[in-house]
Amino acid sequence: MDSNHTDAHWRTCYEQLAPKLLLFARQWLPSMADAEDAVQNAFVRFWRHQPQAGAEHYPLLYAAVRTSALDLIRSRDRREKREADDRVDVSRADTPVFDTTIDQREHAEAVQAALDQLPQAQREVVVLKVWGELTFAQIAQALGESINTIASRYRYALEAMRRHIKPHDYERV
Template identity: 30%
Template sequence: MDFEDQLLVLTLNRGDKAALHRLYEKYKDSLVTLAGALLMDRSGAQDVVHDVFFSFMQQMAHFRLTGSLKGYLSTCVANHARNCNSSWRRRQAGQSDESDRENDGPVRKVLLDERAQQIAEALDKLPDDQREVVALRIYAGQRFPEIARHQGASVNTVEGRFRYAMAKLRKILHNEVF
């Protein structure tokens, strides 16, 4: 456990909002990156992180840090992103997928360089469970046992998902990145 995180959580439990701001500044970049990797609608990554911190702030009276705060927040972001993806899919069921992708394209091109765009598109082609393992492992830096607990799967299953995902990414990207 990170001593600074423990201290900030204790301070936040006592009502110091500056501690929440410090935690947000400390973890926002990695959490936004994680959310962006998991979301099908990448424009919502910052919203996911804001929602997670808002919920985190609301539960502070009952929160006790027992492990890694970064791991906890990463898991919260992954869960919220999963919920957003489910909502997004339901909305898409009533709309044309092609027209939505065209509307999403210019935003992505402005925000991401060409290579990041290709990787994002390749990640979108992965099944949700594999994309989640890749994002938690690479973007959030979680270890396979943490990811296994989060997904409710065995470590071997998670390692297999990661291995299959990386093989698919290699194939999609023609061995250029992975």
Template identity: 35%
Template sequence: MNMPYDAHNDALADVPDEALLTLFASGDEAAARALTVRLLPRVLAQAVRMLGERAEADDVAQEALLRLWKIAPQWRRGEAQVSTWLYRVTANLCTDRLRKRARSAPLEAAPEPADESASAAQQMQSRSRAEALNAALAQLPERQREAVVLRHIEGLGNPQIAQMMNISAEAVESLTARGKRALTAILSGRRDELGFSDD
């Protein structure tokens, strides 16, 4: 007898990510659906923040989840959290796309959907800030950019970033500090233009 998806999904709500991945590897499609519902919004949000574009972020999120499904049968329990592994894969995929974008057209950015509550001037300023930040991030060394995005845009803690990047928490602190100084230097001449106050 087939259990309705919603009921089965409720039954899987408290099952840890790693256990769901193991169930999927054994052929449980409901476990894959439950894990997708749980992880996809986080992965998509991370990709949107790193790339600044929804369509590309959708592609990255799908690719990251496909890679998770492919490695499910070989997953070694206890070595890493599923979410941490997925964050790292997503960050790497985004970094690859940012590199390609920087090589082809570093300042080119897709227009963002209009925010009805913001004035045209506010929308232009927000878009200018996003473009300036993306361009500045693209100039950072890869490891600094990854650390800055994960810490200050994704809001992850240093210990989690350290695990994702296979470095110490002190090294994360150093990378983010150097990255922030570099971004400040890159953007310093554009503070008035971008509407930043001295904070």
């Protein structure tokens, strides 16, 4: 394969997926810098092994980001234990997770808060389905779970988020 062709391949993939992958990585790594590191590691590893990857392989890219993020957390934890350093919690607030207009800012913060209160297993499904725009089958492939499990998690997560964001809808019922 021509290297320019491959170059165009990964750049197209990057333009399509980079913000989505970054949002996915930030579910484990709130710091923007850490999340970017995870995306970079995963992206490079993925394209090294799959230089001719097509859109059908993209769910594996999310799986690679997940692995990379978890690796980063483990290595950071080890380093922090070794250095007996105070853990610096980088707040999401300093680098917003969503690109928003002024009108959307309040809603975006509520959505992020609702996401934060979800269990990890549900949160990753919501992010992949809503913002990653993957199908349940693709999410199941990326996370190594059954489609039914993924669909259930999504349903529970969406319900929990709606209760968190729109409590008054439920007060009226």
